[in-house]
Amino acid sequence: MGKSGYAQRDLIKFNFANLDLKGLDFFGNSPPAVFVGRFGYPKVNVGVLSPTQKEESSYLMDNPKEWAKQGLKDQDILKLRAQLVNARFQSSVKNFDSRLLDLSQEVGMAHKPVDMEISLKNKPKNLLKMENVAKPLSNNANVKNIKLTENPKIKTVVDKTVSDGDMKSVEGLYKLYNKGMDENFLSKILSIGLLGKQKNRRLVPTRWSITATDDTLGKELLKDIRFYQEADYQVYFSGYLGNFYMIMFFPDIWGFELFEMEVPLKTNPWSKTGNFYGTDYEDYFGKKGYVEETAGGYYACRIGILEKLSELRKQGAVLVFRFITNEDKFPLGVWVCREATRISLRNKVPLDFEDKESLMNYVRAKIMKDFRVDANELFKVSKLMHRNSKQKRLASYI
Known part of the structure; x- marks a missing residue:
């Protein structure tokens, strides 16, 4: 639950200054971060998140554990999130035959910021959206093209787990958790359709994948406890x-x-x-x-x-x-x-x-x-x- 001050609304709107974006094309570095929406399911919006220029602090824009470690205040976190453009496209939750989706999955697997060039179809809407489950999301824009300008840095254990089409999603989540991957990363690769038996893989809205990850890990820990x-x-x-x-x-x-x-x-x-x-x-x-x-x-x-x-x-x-x-x-x-x-x-x-x-x-x-x-x-x-x-x-x- 959240405070009753915003409990009656699923969405809060909070405006910041306009992004410094001269045109519709920019070179940025994703934290790395992806977002899968839930509206219109089973056809959903998939977004790659990136600032509009290469930022040294990019890694901090999608990193709740680090926010807590540094003791960041709410305004600090909102300002970080407000720098991200959600460059999005539509996808079926089951049909993975899309170059942009393949690229989004590569970004989702990375453990360090990924340099990329992004071309948008429209100017991002100057809007920061907040809710009780997912992290604040900003600046939605429809994407024309995304090009990675470097190979994403992916840990071997992640690559092997994702490549195993016979491993159940529960097993994959817990394996990576025990290798030190946090819930933010795990819910991300679950949402982008990278875990589970190959025939069962699908996109999972980020809002749902967050709770599913916490619940799954908890149940696995309980088996020993x-x-x-x-x-x-x-x-x-x-x-x-x-x-x-x-x-x-x-x-x-x-x-x-x-x-x-x-x-x-x-x-x-x-x-x-x-x-x-x-x-x-x-x-x-x-x-x-x-x-x-x-x-x-x-x-x-x-x-x-x-x-x-x-x-x-x-x-x-x-x-x-x-x-x-x-x-x-x-x-x-x-x-x-x-x-x-x-x-x-x-x-x-x-x-x-x-x-x-x-x-x-x-x-x-x-x-x-x-x-x-x-x-x-x-x-x-x-x-x-x-x-x-x-x-x-x-x-x-x-």
Whole structure:
């Protein structure tokens, strides 16, 4: 979910100064970045993103992990994204017989900026579009031609994985993830139709591929985590770009529950029951169906949690409260949830507690002081806390 200030709109328009583009042709360097739209499916727009001149900072224009690492503010990120032209063309999601699509796939596989010449059919529209899932997208223009002026730099493991037409997409995603590829790269090559069995490959709208990547990686991590010993009573807390995460670990079998709320509190537009929060839950066996109230933020938060448990070689019941403050001014994409969760979990010395009650007392005091939120209202409706109170242990499931 996102703030109610922009929750009712799927798209926000934010204008910047015009691009310095004299004609319809330019020489730039893609970060590298591609974008697959969803409108008109199964015939969609495919775009190659590039600044209108060669920029040393090009790599930073499509790099959420680096944005978080550098602590970039929202305006910094918007200005980076506003420099990109989305040079787009139409394609069927199944028919890959297109030179421009082949070129887009090459760009999508690259791990360093790719120099290119781009010819457009029309001037880019001076518009930056923002939504809750994908990163901000700017300056749409129909493309006449794209010519790569250098060979894209593609890692051998990526080339081999993409060339394997017998490998399932789940296997390909997890293999590359374990080789150090991040979600931004993985969702990109999934969206551009480069993973999965050859006969099943197709374009996947970027918005869908982001959530699919987070969900797939999470499920794969869980296969090992379910066999680890139980975690300790621990609390992690921090945030990024106005999104703060209170993360509670309880010694128990795997379970995950996320509550999201805007502070100061107001009715949550995604809540099915008119509450101030949206919430979703999964038990030891995983999420059944798609989340109802917390959308892609659920999977983005969960992947960060599972990475931490994998690092600790522990499993546990994990309860998360997300507080969306007034510092969150623009919908920048679900990557904010993923990176804010990781930042919160980065503390190598978390708060440890002897028992559940002392942990809960700390959380009650902390979120009342910081956000004026009564934790008891969340604890009493938490499915995970209800399950936890029954003390159904790991031995019951194995």
